[in-house]
Amino acid sequence: MTDSNIRRAREGFLWEGVEVLAYKDKGSAPFRDVTRQLLFRTDDLGCELRYFEVSADGHSTLERHEHAHAVMILRGRGVCLVGTELRSVGAHDLVSIPAWTWHQFRASAGEPLGFLCMVNVARDRPQLPGEADLAQLRADPKVAAFIRT
Ligand code: MN
Numbered sequence: 001m002t003d004s005n006i007r008r009a010r011e012g013f014l015w016e017g018v019e020v021l022a023y024k025d026k027g028s029a030p031f032r033d034v035t036r037q038l039l040f041r042t043d044d045l046g047c048e049l050r051y052f053e054v055s056a057d058g059h060s061t062l063e064r065h066e067h068a069h070a071v072m073i074l075r076g077r078g079v080c081l082v083g084t085e086l087r088s089v090g091a092h093d094l095v096s097i098p099a100w101t102w103h104q105f106r107a108s109a110g111e112p113l114g115f116l117c118m119v120n121v122a123r124d125r126p127q128l129p130g131e132a133d134l135a136q137l138r139a140d141p142k143v144a145a146f147i148r149t
Contacts, residue, residue: 013053013075013114015039023052024061029128030149033058039116046121053114054078054107059148062104063126069097070118078113079146080105086142089113102129102137104147 007016014020015037023034033055040049051074054060062081071080073093080089081104082097089095095115097103107113129137129149138144 029061059106067123071095075114076111077108
């Protein structure tokens, strides 16, 4: 660990003094092959900046919550679902996730998908979709083919 305000980037989307953490507690929500690094947690700004990396073919949890996310893709390619919008994304694309909007990220088959995600320090817990939510999401065949639960 370092007390410096400047922490160096290391090879491979790692940073000095930043631990590679589990994405979520095991069994708490469905996901596949995702790591989390907490880059900044600043009470004076009231936000956190995290770096998530989804391994090739992996996916984040399909969820929604009251808090919003601001995302910038840093590496790789993948597809994200935001509400009913399904988009292919790559390095430096920006993704806004408004309050109460279903969202999920999937990495392409050949490479990991890494992204920065800004979020409030004080935030609610994510909700997982129930059967009625899933039925609604699956009404769109493209979304039905995309989502993983
Ligand atoms: Mn989320």
